[in-house]
Amino acid sequence: MSKLVAVIGQGYVGLPLAMGAVDAGFDVVGVDVDERRVTRLAAADSFIEDITSAQLRAALDSGRYRPTSRWSDADGADIFAITVPTPLREGAPDLTYVEKSGEAVARLLRPGATVVLESTTYPGTTDQVLVPILERGSGLRAGTDFHVGYSPERIDPSNRTWGLANTPKIVSGIDPPSLERVQAFYDTFVQRTVPVSSTRTAELAKLLENTFRHVNIALVNEIATVTPQLGVDIWEAIDAADSKPFGFMRFTPGPGVGGHCLPIDPSYLLWQVRQTSRSDLRIVSAANEINDHMPEYVVRRVQAGLNARRKAVNGSRILVLGLAYKKNVGDIRESPALDITKQLLALGADIRVVERHTDAEALPDGVDRVELDADVLRWADAVVLLTDHDGVDYDLVSRTADYVFDTRHRCQGESVEVL
Numbered sequence: 001m002s003k004l005v006a007v008i009g010q011g012y013v014g015l016p017l018a019m020g021a022v023d024a025g026f027d028v029v030g031v032d033v034d035e036r037r038v039t040r041l042a043a044a045d046s047f048i049e050d051i052t053s054a055q056l057r058a059a060l061d062s063g064r065y066r067p068t069s070r071w072s073d074a075d076g077a078d079i080f081a082i083t084v085p086t087p088l089r090e091g092a093p094d095l096t097y098v099e100k101s102g103e104a105v106a107r108l109l110r111p112g113a114t115v116v117l118e119s120t121t122y123p124g125t126t127d128q129v130l131v132p133i134l135e136r137g138s139g140l141r142a143g144t145d146f147h148v149g150y151s152p153e154r155i156d157p158s159n160r161t162w163g164l165a166n167t168p169k170i171v172s173g174i175d176p177p178s179l180e181r182v183q184a185f186y187d188t189f190v191q192r193t194v195p196v197s198s199t200r201t202a203e204l205a206k207l208l209e210n211t212f213r214h215v216n217i218a219l220v221n222e223i224a225t226v227t228p229q230l231g232v233d234i235w236e237a238i239d240a241a242d243s244k245p246f247g248f249m250r251f252t253p254g255p256g257v258g259g260h261c262l263p264i265d266p267s268y269l270l271w272q273v274r275q276t277s278r279s280d281l282r283i284v285s286a287a288n289e290i291n292d293h294m295p296e297y298v299v300r301r302v303q304a305g306l307n308a309r310r311k312a313v314n315g316s317r318i319l320v321l322g323l324a325y326k327k328n329v330g331d332i333r334e335s336p337a338l339d340i341t342k343q344l345l346a347l348g349a350d351i352r353v354v355e356r357h358t359d360a361e362a363l364p365d366g367v368d369r370v371e372l373d374a375d376v377l378r379w380a381d382a383v384v385l386l387t388d389h390d391g392v393d394y395d396l397v398s399r400t401a402d403y404v405f406d407t408r409h410r411c412q413g414e415s416v417e418v419l
């Protein structure tokens with residue numbers, strides 16, 4: 001009989017993991033508290049770019065994947081993988097979802113089972129927060145009766161090159177037998193697992209990866225805000241620096257950072273350092289400040305661009321290209337483009353948005369969604385490019401619009417001003 005895997009949370013991380021485990025031959029229940037999500041999954045209607053509806057249909061038809069909101073369906077699972085959100089609440093980690101799912105898993109735990117946390121979090125969450133919850137709720141002892149580990153997800157939505165199977169996966173356990181179980185599970189569908197000596201190391205490695213990106217983006221963003229005064233094109237300078245084959249890694253400026261990772265994860269680390277050592281991670285605080293400031297900077301540049309054309313934002317017609325936090329995805333969580341759009345609306349702009357990747361109901365109040373064509377480009381006093389999805393005719397934008405403010409360096413021509 002094949003083993004039963006329960007993946008808790010069927011979102012951007014949990015659904016691809018569930019599909020990977022199905023492909024590896026496991027029986028998988030995908031547990032989610034969001035009944036609408038479960039209904040969509042049961043109807044083979046995928047809401048995640050990386051999983052096609054056909055893939056989902058094949059998994060359902062195989063009889064080895066069952067999306068459910070009933071915890072009892074996961075009763076007696078051999079492996080529980082927890083992939084629930086870890087947001088911030090007033091600047092502090094909010095582990096409510098991890099705690100609640102841990103409590104539910106504890107009630108279903110049987111001796112010999114393995115629990116692995118995948119949600120991004122600060123070092124110590126697995127051994128100090130999750131293990132006590134599991135032990136309390138099950139009456140069993142971690143390490144003796146069941147196994148526990150942490151394996152951070154590295155999924156990069158819409159990345160066609162690196163997916164779950166070919167991206168190396170860090171694995172860890174609270175003790176050597178736990179590590180062995182966790183590694184054996186992922187080895188069945190990930191090409192290379194990278195074992196580390198403790199769950200805390202694995203937790204920190206994930207935060208280090210995301211903080212590295214966050215800080216480097218802040219660096220180019222800050223430089224981008226001073227290059228206009230220097231009379232230098234930041235994009236040309238980045239291209240030139242990128243010709244160095246070692247010691248430089250290309251990051252590009254943009255309207256700020258969004259999504260579920262960069263605006264949140266470095267703050268988990270910052271919070272923990274402040275709690276435990278009373279010191280600070282100054283570089284993270286500075287990066288937060290710089291990246292958080294970018295939407296306001298973009299609004300100021302658009303304001304100045306309109307002003308140079310003898311127009312005020314108030315009453316101007318602004319066409320926003322892209323609302324998602326990054327290209328080719330529909331995820332608008334924490335997207336700086338939302339912030340910019342709301343700031344422009346508050347200043348009295350009349351806004352239309354081109355955003356094909358997101359459901360209409362997710363768009364902010366007061367903005368109309370339109371298709372990109374020459375008429376709407378001529379309608380606009382300003383076109384503000386915030387997310388550079390592929391498949392958009394940037395030549396048409398460059399040729400037709402009176403004024404383009406481009407935060408992604410996709411347009412060129414007389415009418416274009418680049419961040």
Ligand SMILES: NC(=O)c1ccc[n+]([C@@H]2O[C@H](COP(=O)([O-])OP(=O)(O)OC[C@H]3O[C@@H](n4cnc5c(N)ncnc54)[C@H](O)[C@@H]3O)[C@@H](O)[C@H]2O)c1
Binds near residue numbers: 034037119153
């Ligand atoms: N999205 C990414 O690109 C990405 C990449 C790497 C790591 N992560 C991390 O993975 C974790 C999950 O992120 P996500 O993007 O998949 O989130 P998501 O919001 O897409 O999915 C989480 C799912 O968990 C469900 N859920 C919440 N509480 C639950 C509970 N108690 N029991 C069962 N289901 C529950 C939600 O309904 C939701 O469907 C976070 O810690 C995130 O930081 C995300």
